[in-house]
Amino acid sequence: MHRPLPKPLAVAIFASMLQLPAQAALYAVDPGPYIQANGKFAAWYQDSHGRTLDLCLTKAVSSRVAGAPGAPAYMCTLLPTPGVFDDTQPIVFPTNFPDEAFWFTADAAIVDAARGIDLSFGTAIEAAFAAEEPAEGDQVSFARVRIRVDVPVAGTYVVTHPYGVDVFDVPAGGRRAINMTRDIGIAGAGDFSGALKGDVGPFLRSVNGPYIENGERFIGDPNLEERVTGSPFNTNFVRIEGPNGIDLRTELFSISGKLSDVARPTPLMPQRSTYSRHMENGDLRAQQDMFVLAPPPPATVTLTSQTPNLSLTEANGTGTWYAQSAINPDPGTVLQINADNSVAIPSSSATNAALPLTDLVTITRAEYSLARGELTLVASSSDETSPPALTARTGNGTVLGNLSGDGAVKSLTANPRPLPPAKVQVDSAYGGSDSEDVVLVP
Structure with a gap:
């Protein structure tokens, strides 16, 4: 077989x-x-x-x-x-x-x-x-x-x-x-x-x-x-x-x-660590979201870079872990995560990983007009209190320019020639990134 x-x-x-x-x-x-x-x-x-x-x-x-x-x-x-x-x-x-x-x-x-x-x-x-x-x-x-x-x-x-x-x-x-x-x-x-x-x-x-x-x-x-x-x-x-x-x-x-009898470290695979912040009724609202893959319970996964430490929660026995923190981060913050599976596998050693904390970039419009040869991009950062610079590039890495706008939502009009790009990517100065297929319109 x-x-x-x-x-x-x-x-x-x-x-x-x-x-x-x-x-x-x-x-x-x-x-x-x-x-x-x-x-x-x-x-x-x-x-x-x-x-x-x-x-x-x-x-x-x-x-x-x-x-x-x-x-x-x-x-x-x-x-x-x-x-x-x-x-x-x-x-x-x-x-x-x-x-x-x-x-x-x-x-x-x-x-x-x-x-x-x-x-x-x-x-x-x-x-x-x-x-x-x-x-x-x-x-x-x-x-x-x-x-x-x-x-x-x-x-x-x-x-x-x-x-x-x-x-x-x-x-x-x-x-x-x-x-x-x-x-x-x-x-x-x-x-x-x-x-x-x-x-x-x-x-x-x-x-x-x-x-x-x-x-x-x-x-x-x-x-x-x-x-x-x-x-x-x-x-x-x-x-x-x-x-x-x-x-x-x-x-x-x-x-x-x-x-096996071989001693191995606990698997730990960071998936995403992003933050958002905005003002609400004059108050700052901050949120950090951490996603990792690691062995399911009885393993433990802990955010150790804040006091008190924050325990992540596992979803359904598949090894998907998540936690949210309300601490207001500085751009460039690096989180520290610890995973320990020694209860299930006594020979397993704990694993530590560094997770760069980034903003979350979202492209809401990536549209190319065939008639005008014009690409229109609209994207936003989850950091609304201190909006970062956003830079656009094509899927092959050609820089299209910086998006402009006063707030977290920014836009760009560009004229990539002679052909429209298949994909575009927008990168934030705070580490976030998003990519989307370009929609072609007449």
């Missing part, structure tokens, strides 16, 4: 992907050096919730599910391949090494014969080889999302899963009428950072875990089907909706992943 193809898999019927809010999936990868025991792959990946998973090569077996003769109930997804990898023998690179290995896997299925639906969902952080068989210098890794579905009739089908929503326009029903594989991160040997840009992460994990076998800890048991947590969108399920009222879902997954 997880094997990469020599060329991109043709997607049978893949119309579009609904864009969900930006997520931080994976946070870091082992920078090396890469050792023979791991097949010269990265030893670990860390997700944005702070969990770090080793490349799962141990032969620990489940104490919850009995294996069959010749088919042990491994806690890692170890796939024997005749002539390549014999799981009954010691793992040695490259002579007896899996042609597919995994830092993480999660699989789910929905089967409803009466409705004509047979769905398989699989996601993984995978280690493989460009030419499929183990070889020095051929190592690749990637984040995979795979959806395959037998459907009864033509129509639009929507599949919601822990890492997003995919929409398929199916012209005819049949076996694997939906057949999508999205692999992100494949690169040359020694570069395993590409998977950090994939859709997969944070790692799903069993609500009943972690499990311990032979002193090793696992986020799930791939021999079981269990409910999970960890979706960045709080969609810890797979659901398919389609024609004629089709609406089926499952919350059960098979999960594999070995928790």
Whole structure:
């Protein structure tokens, strides 16, 4: 199910992907050096919730599910391949090494014969080889999302899963009428950072875990089907909706992943730190807004650059944190944020980050008249008490000039030639910035 193809898999019927809010999936990868025991792959990946998973090569077996003769109930997804990898023998690179290995896997299925639906969902952080068989210098890794579905009739089908929503326009029903594989991160040997840009992460994990076998800890048991947590969108399920009222879902997954013993800092990803201020009935009204991504509770996130310190609040277990302060800032203020995940992961060290506090710039008009060859811009700063200078430029960086006006709302008329710009950007002297597509009018 997880094997990469020599060329991109043709997607049978893949119309579009609904864009969900930006997520931080994976946070870091082992920078090396890469050792023979791991097949010269990265030893670990860390997700944005702070969990770090080793490349799962141990032969620990489940104490919850009995294996069959010749088919042990491994806690890692170890796939024997005749002539390549014999799981009954010691793992040695490259002579007896899996042609597919995994830092993480999660699989789910929905089967409803009466409705004509047979769905398989699989996601993984995978280690493989460009030419499929183990070889020095051929190592690749990637984040995979795979959806395959037998459907009864033509129509639009929507599949919601822990890492997003995919929409398929199916012209005819049949076996694997939906057949999508999205692999992100494949690169040359020694570069395993590409998977950090994939859709997969944070790692799903069993609500009943972690499990311990032979002193090793696992986020799930791939021999079981269990409910999970960890979706960045709080969609810890797979659901398919389609024609004629089709609406089926499952919350059960098979999960594999070995928790690492490596000590890592708490992930902390600043998203936005902006302020606004204005006068109201002669009184100054100031507001600071801080948004960061970090592990969800029991982790804590604290603004430490004001007295008393201000605790940020987490939204819904997805790791989205927010706080608001009424302190009046000076332009150029730098906030200090602390994130600590040591309660959930004792080996995790606290992380501090500096967040420049900027105003919030909003472009309300970006319009180009084809007849006049004239661009009209209107933009504003959230700092109404001390409005900053605003500078406009095109998407390729060409400066158009400064916006003018007495208050926080300023405007500019320019004549970029010979063609209108596709985008414009307005930058504030206080650090804020906004960009917009240019609207073309006669």
